[in-house]
Amino acid sequence: MSKPFARAVRHAPVLALLAASSVFLAACSDEKAEVKPDVVRPVRVMTVAHEQTTRTLDYSGSVRARTETSLGFRVAGKVTERHVDVGDHVKKGQILARLDTTDFTLSVRAAEASLSAAERQVETANLARTRANELFASNVSSKSQLEQAQLSYDQAVSTRDSARSTLEQARNQVAYGSLAADRDGVVTAVSAEVGQVVAVGTPILTVAADGEKEVLVAIPETDIFAFTPGKTVDVTLWSSAGLSLPGKVREIAGSADLQSRTFAVRVSLPENDRVRLGMTASIAATQETGPALASLPLSALAKDGDRTLVWLVDAAKETVHARPVSIADFNGVSVRIADGLKPGDIVVTAGTQFMREDLKVKLPDDALPREASLAGAAPATR
Incomplete structure (x- = not known):
C-alpha cells in the first residue's frame, strides 16, 4: 500500500467528523435565522382631533x-321752562318744555286785527255788489259796473281768507312754543337748559318709548x-x-x-x-366655519412617487399603514391636510423614512392624549 493512500485511510474518520460538524453548524444557523424576532420600532405620534365646524362670537x-326720539321745538326761541330730567317717565301729551312766546302772541294779535279789517271789507264789498245788482235790474247802471262790484267783493273775500290763515299760523306758532311728549316713555337725554336760545329742530330732549x-x-x-x-x-x-x-x-x-x-x-x-x-x-x-383642516408637522409627510403619504398606526395591532393625503397649504413648519384624515387617526410624526406596511411599532405612553390641531376649530371669544 502506498504512503499517500495510507495517510488518507488513517485520517478519514477525522475528515468525516469535520464534515458532520459543518453540516450541524449550518443547520443551527438556519434555525436561528428562522426564529429571529420581528423589529419593533418606537415612533412619535399625534392623534387627529374631532372636527369643530362652528365658532362662538361674544360681543x-x-x-x-x-324707538328712541329726539324732540325739538318747531320754532326758534329762548327756553323758559323745562319740566323733566333724565330718567323721568312721561306720558303722551305731557308738556316737557316751553319757549318764550311773547313775539308769537303779538303776531296773533296782529293777525286778529288784519282778519277783522278784512271781514269789514267783505261787508262793504257785499253792500256795493247788492246796490249794483239793483241798479242794473232798473237799467240805471251798466253791466260793467255790476261786474266791477262783483270783482271787488271776490277780492275782499280772498283777503279775508288769507287773513284767517295768517291768524291760524300765528296761533300755531304760539302752540309750537310748548314741547309735548308724542308717546309714553322715559327721558334718556337732555340737550338744552333754561335760558338757552335754540334754533328750529334743535334736539332738546330724547325720549325712549315704552x-x-x-x-x-x-x-x-x-x-x-x-x-x-x-x-x-x-x-x-x-x-x-x-x-x-x-x-x-x-x-x-x-x-x-x-x-x-x-x-x-x-x-x-x-x-x-x-x-x-x-x-x-x-x-x-x-x-x-366649514370643514376643519388637520395641521401636522412636516416630518409626518412621506413620498411614494407622485403621491404624498402619511403613516397611520393601528393601535389594536400596533402596526403602521400608509394613507395618501391631499395637502391644503404649508406655513413653513407645518402642513394642513385637506383630505385623507379623519378624527381619531393616529399619525406617525417622526421617522417616516423607516416605515413600511405592517411594521410593528411601539407607541409612547402619552400617544393618545396628544392631538393634532385643527385650523379654525378653536372657539373665538371677543
Whole structure:
C-alpha cells in the first residue's frame, strides 16, 4: 500500500467528523435565522382631533328702546321752562318744555286785527255788489259796473281768507312754543337748559318709548357676515347672573362707522321685568366655519412617487399603514391636510423614512392624549 493512500485511510474518520460538524453548524444557523424576532420600532405620534365646524362670537352692548326720539321745538326761541330730567317717565301729551312766546302772541294779535279789517271789507264789498245788482235790474247802471262790484267783493273775500290763515299760523306758532311728549316713555337725554336760545329742530330732549327693548352692539367687519336679520342669539345681562334670553337680530347697519369700522347690529329682546334701559348686555352667536383642516408637522409627510403619504398606526395591532393625503397649504413648519384624515387617526410624526406596511411599532405612553390641531376649530371669544 502506498504512503499517500495510507495517510488518507488513517485520517478519514477525522475528515468525516469535520464534515458532520459543518453540516450541524449550518443547520443551527438556519434555525436561528428562522426564529429571529420581528423589529419593533418606537415612533412619535399625534392623534387627529374631532372636527369643530362652528365658532362662538361674544360681543357686549347696551340695552336700548327700539324707538328712541329726539324732540325739538318747531320754532326758534329762548327756553323758559323745562319740566323733566333724565330718567323721568312721561306720558303722551305731557308738556316737557316751553319757549318764550311773547313775539308769537303779538303776531296773533296782529293777525286778529288784519282778519277783522278784512271781514269789514267783505261787508262793504257785499253792500256795493247788492246796490249794483239793483241798479242794473232798473237799467240805471251798466253791466260793467255790476261786474266791477262783483270783482271787488271776490277780492275782499280772498283777503279775508288769507287773513284767517295768517291768524291760524300765528296761533300755531304760539302752540309750537310748548314741547309735548308724542308717546309714553322715559327721558334718556337732555340737550338744552333754561335760558338757552335754540334754533328750529334743535334736539332738546330724547325720549325712549315704552315697549320693546333691544341690544345695540358694534360688530367688526371681520365677523359681520356671521349675523343676518332673524338670526337667534343668546343674550345675558351683567347685572343678572344666570338670566339668559333668546334674542333675534332685527337690523344690521348698511355701512360701517367711519372711525371704528364697525357695524351697528340691533338685537330684539323678549319682554322681561329685569331688563332696564342702559344695562350692559352680552350676545353670543355661532358661526359656521366649514370643514376643519388637520395641521401636522412636516416630518409626518412621506413620498411614494407622485403621491404624498402619511403613516397611520393601528393601535389594536400596533402596526403602521400608509394613507395618501391631499395637502391644503404649508406655513413653513407645518402642513394642513385637506383630505385623507379623519378624527381619531393616529399619525406617525417622526421617522417616516423607516416605515413600511405592517411594521410593528411601539407607541409612547402619552400617544393618545396628544392631538393634532385643527385650523379654525378653536372657539373665538371677543
